[in-house]
Amino acid sequence: MPDRLKPGHDAHRGGWTRRSVLGALCATGLAGSRAIAATATTAPLRFGLTPVFLDSDTDLLAALERYLSVQLARPVVLVKRRSYQEITTLLLTGQLDAAWICGFPYVQFRSQLALVAVPVYRGQPLYQSYVIVHEGDPAAALGDLRGQVHAFSDPDSNSGFLVTRYLLATMKETPASFFRRSFFTYGHRNVVRAVASGLAQSGSVDGYVWDVMTEIEPDLVVRTRVLHRSKLLGFPPVACQAARLGTPLVRDLREALVGMPEDATGREMLRLLRLDGFAVSEPSLFDGIAAMYDHVRTQS
Amino acid sequence: MRWPTGPGAWPLTAKVPLLVAGLMATVGSAISYSVLTRLATDQEAQLRQLAAAHLGSLAVALEPHLARQDIWETFDVLDHARRVATFASARLLVVTLPDGSVVAASDPMEFPVGAPLPEDLRTRLHASGNLVVDADHDLAWSHRPIGTESAPLGHIFAELDMGPFMAVRREVLATLIAVNAGVTLLLAAIGYAVVRRLLRPLCVLNDYVERVRTGAVEPIPARFIAEEGGEFGRLFRRFNAMAQAVAEREALAARLADEEKLSLLGRLASGMAHEVNNPLGGMLTVVDTLKRHGSDDAVRQRSAALLERGLRGIGNVVRAALVAYKEPQGATAMAPEDLDDLRFLISHEAQRRRIDLVWQNRLEDSMAVDGAAVRQMALNLLLNACRASPPGATVTMTAEALDDGLRLTIQDEGPGIPAAMTVLLRSKAAAPLPRGGRGLGLWTVARLLDRVGGEVKASIGPQGGTTVTLSIPFVEGRRTYAAA
Numbered sequence: 025m026p027d028r029l030k031p032g033h034d035a036h037r038g039g040w041t042r043r044s045v046l047g048a049l050c051a052t053g054l055a056g057s058r059a060i061a062a063t064a065t066t067a068p069l070r071f072g073l074t075p076v077f078l079d080s081d082t083d084l085l086a087a088l089e090r091y092l093s094v095q096l097a098r099p100v101v102l103v104k105r106r107s108y109q110e111i112t113t114l115l116l117t118g119q120l121d122a123a124w125i126c127g128f129p130y131v132q133f134r135s136q137l138a139l140v141a142v143p144v145y146r147g148q149p150l151y152q153s154y155v156i157v158h159e160g161d162p163a164a165a166l167g168d169l170r171g172q173v174h175a176f177s178d179p180d181s182n183s184g185f186l187v188t189r190y191l192l193a194t195m196k197e198t199p200a201s202f203f204r205r206s207f208f209t210y211g212h213r214n215v216v217r218a219v220a221s222g223l224a225q226s227g228s229v230d231g232y233v234w235d236v237m238t239e240i241e242p243d244l245v246v247r248t249r250v251l252h253r254s255k256l257l258g259f260p261p262v263a264c265q266a267a268r269l270g271t272p273l274v275r276d277l278r279e280a281l282v283g284m285p286e287d288a289t290g291r292e293m294l295r296l297l298r299l300d301g302f303a304v305s306e307p308s309l310f311d312g313i314a315a316m317y318d319h320v321r322t323q324s
Numbered sequence: 325m326r327w328p329t330g331p332g333a334w335p336l337t338a339k340v341p342l343l344v345a346g347l348m349a350t351v352g353s354a355i356s357y358s359v360l361t362r363l364a365t366d367q368e369a370q371l372r373q374l375a376a377a378h379l380g381s382l383a384v385a386l387e388p389h390l391a392r393q394d395i396w397e398t399f400d401v402l403d404h405a406r407r408v409a410t411f412a413s414a415r416l417l418v419v420t421l422p423d424g425s426v427v428a429a430s431d432p433m434e435f436p437v438g439a440p441l442p443e444d445l446r447t448r449l450h451a452s453g454n455l456v457v458d459a460d461h462d463l464a465w466s467h468r469p470i471g472t473e474s475a476p477l478g479h480i481f482a483e484l485d486m487g488p489f490m491a492v493r494r495e496v497l498a499t500l501i502a503v504n505a506g507v508t509l510l511l512a513a514i515g516y517a518v519v520r521r522l523l524r525p526l527c528v529l530n531d532y533v534e535r536v537r538t539g540a541v542e543p544i545p546a547r548f549i550a551e552e553g554g555e556f557g558r559l560f561r562r563f564n565a566m567a568q569a570v571a572e573r574e575a576l577a578a579r580l581a582d583e584e585k586l587s588l589l590g591r592l593a594s595g596m597a598h599e600v601n602n603p604l605g606g607m608l609t610v611v612d613t614l615k616r617h618g619s620d621d622a623v624r625q626r627s628a629a630l631l632e633r634g635l636r637g638i639g640n641v642v643r644a645a646l647v648a649y650k651e652p653q654g655a656t657a658m659a660p661e662d663l664d665d666l667r668f669l670i671s672h673e674a675q676r677r678r679i680d681l682v683w684q685n686r687l688e689d690s691m692a693v694d695g696a697a698v699r700q701m702a703l704n705l706l707l708n709a710c711r712a713s714p715p716g717a718t719v720t721m722t723a724e725a726l727d728d729g730l731r732l733t734i735q736d737e738g739p740g741i742p743a744a745m746t747v748l749l750r751s752k753a754a755a756p757l758p759r760g761g762r763g764l765g766l767w768t769v770a771r772l773l774d775r776v777g778g779e780v781k782a783s784i785g786p787q788g789g790t791t792v793t794l795s796i797p798f799v800e801g802r803r804t805y806a807a808a
Contacts, residue, residue, distance in 0.1 A: 173436070173437050173438070175396070204438065205395075205437060205438055207394070207395040207396050208396065209396040210396070214396060214400070217403070218396060218399070221399070221403065221432050221433075222431075222432040222433035222436070223395065223396075223399050223428060223432040223437060224437075
């Protein structure tokens with residue numbers, strides 16, 4: 025049993041109650057009871073989510089909430105908004121304790137945000153951005169997409185916007201000048217749907233999300249094809265306000281995330297997420313994204 | 325069974341079920357047409373309401389997205405609406421801007437973003453009324469503006485699948501046809517069974533009437549009468565009363581025929597007596613001569629020859645009478661000499677009237693005919709011919725063998741047979757009994773002729789004189805009804 029679940033560990037949060045002891049005893053097997061018991065005494069963890077992963081999977085969200093509430097011995101409120109910007113704003117204004125955001129907002133607000141943990145995917149905390157086209161599209165390179173309709177994920181998404189914008193910038197182009205039309209779908213899965221249905225001829229999508237979707241929604245993904253893979257970039261991290269990095273809550277959250285492979289529910293979570301685990305990482309992991317951001321900014 | 329060509333001649337057992345089936349088919353068609361017309365009207369009204377509700381809710385959902393020209397959200401709404409497609413929901417949804425360019429469609433491949441709406445659909449967009457039905461392709465189109473009249477945001481256009489409605493119509497039509505056909509067949513079968521049951525007594529009656537026609541008069545058995553009460557029971561009893569009367573008439577006729585034969589014998593008796601008496605006088609003289617000159621061999625020889633001739637003549641007359649009146653009826657063979665015997669029976673009548681009898685018996689072998697009947701018919705006709713001919717006239721009897729029977733022709737030189745007698749001769753057994761004894765001989769001929777299945781022709785020559793020709797078939801070759 026982790027230290028934070030021992031009676032002595034919990035004592036500093038406001039003392040023992042009969043309910044919290046009962047909740048602690050049930051923690052390993054009866055997560056629900058524990059969460060209900062904790063509601064009465066402990067402030068909830070407000071955890072922000074963005075479509076950096078398949079946030080449409082309700083089973084996954086329920087498992088995440090269950091896992092974190094048990095590990096942190098407190099209720100967990102998962103907060104979702106339509107855009108990255110809304111979650112980033114909530115995080116920056118202290119309305120969220122932590123959030124799973126994209127590397128691009130992290131780079132944009134690096135001075136105000138701190139890394140809690142970074143997912144490890146295929147052995148490293150890195151992923152790629154894909155430019156995808158419809159399966160029958162004859163395009164062979166990015167340049168062939170000129171004049172088409174393009175689907176972006178989110179204006180604050182690294183893989184779903186920044187990478188493609190950076191690639192166009194290297195060609196002295198902008199989305200407006202290069203594409204006939206472009207629009208945001210506010211979700212990587214939506215980008216795949218837009219391209220698969222023919223609404224857009226091409227799209228910018230998170231490579232990790234696209235890979236996972238090939239397993240769970242092969243019928244949809246098979247109608248798309250990867251045209252371009254970016255270099256490896258820092259995986260969307262779990263971040264918090266820089267000021268809160270040392271707080272017990274954030275420390276516990278980091279422990280819970282990093283310790284996920286050691287717990288049965290955590291392992292199930294990781295299996296659903298197709299991740300190896302979470303790791304503590306340095307801000308330099310996102311230098312590649314920062315460099316692209318700088319390039320785009322200077323271009324515009 | 326060969327059916328008569330005209331429907332008027334069809335049996336009731338066919339006409340009534342056909343009539344029932346025809347009426348049911350007509351009524352069924354009228355009901356089916358009415359039901360399907362009503363169904364189509366109701367379905368269109370229902371589809372109109374469904375389309376209005378469907379597009380109305382979509383328009384509300386789409387309005388904020390269209391105001392921002394948000395391609396993805398517009399598509400997302402359309403895509404979800406299409407995915408949860410229910411009964412008569414849209415199979416294609418297109419949202420356009422007021423200028424007609426496509427914002428998003430549920431099928432973006434066919435209607436790309438930013439492309440103008442195809443002209444054929446654009447015309448439907450402006451068509452009057454909010455529902456256009458194409459029943460041939462199971463499709464309907466509906467559209468609705470989004471936004472307000474003063475600030476239009478665009479249009480939502482839907483292609484609706486009429487397939488389920490059409491399937492219901494086809495199903496209803498199939499059910500109507502099946503039910504109508506079933507009821508029609510059932511009623512036709514019931515009609516057939518009822519009419520058949522109703523007509524069964526008539527069939528029984530028809531059967532027994534047919535037997536009367538072929539000569540077998542039988543009463544309808546009591547079990548049939550017991551089954552039928554009311555009109556048919558009474559009809560059966562009346563038929564039986566009639567059948568009994570006919571049977572009695574038949575018996576009477578048979579007795580009359582016998583009596584006619586005896587009366588003929590009576591008429592012939594005096595002639596026969598004369599035929600016997602003539603040689604008797606000569607024979608007595610010969611006996612007397614023998615008594616006196618019997619010792620003379622030549623006289624004895626001549627007397628014996630005379631006696632023999634006389635006795636042979638008497639013998640011929642007696643044998644002819646015996647053959648005519650003792651031979652049982654129904655004999656199936658007749659020798660040529662059986663016919664020749666008749667000459668002895670009528671020779672006295674012919675001589676008395678000084679008639680020259682020409683006898684042409686061309687038969688060579690025995691023939692398979694009813695000899696007794698043939699002889700009696702020939703005798704009756706010959707006596708009639710002798711009676712009808714004036715003194716000194718000639719009566720000719722000709723008998724010839726044909727391939728299928730015997731032909732007898734009796735020709736006289738009288739004034740010609742009266743028409744009523746010709747009718748009587750041809751009337752077969754159906755003729756009423758002649759009144760007052762006149763024509764009884766010809767009636768007997770007609771009756772016997774019917775028994776043997778023969779035909780008769782009677783004609784009068786230009787100079788007068790009657791020729792009666794009887795054609796008598798062989799017993800094996802009789803017509804079937806006559807043999808029954």
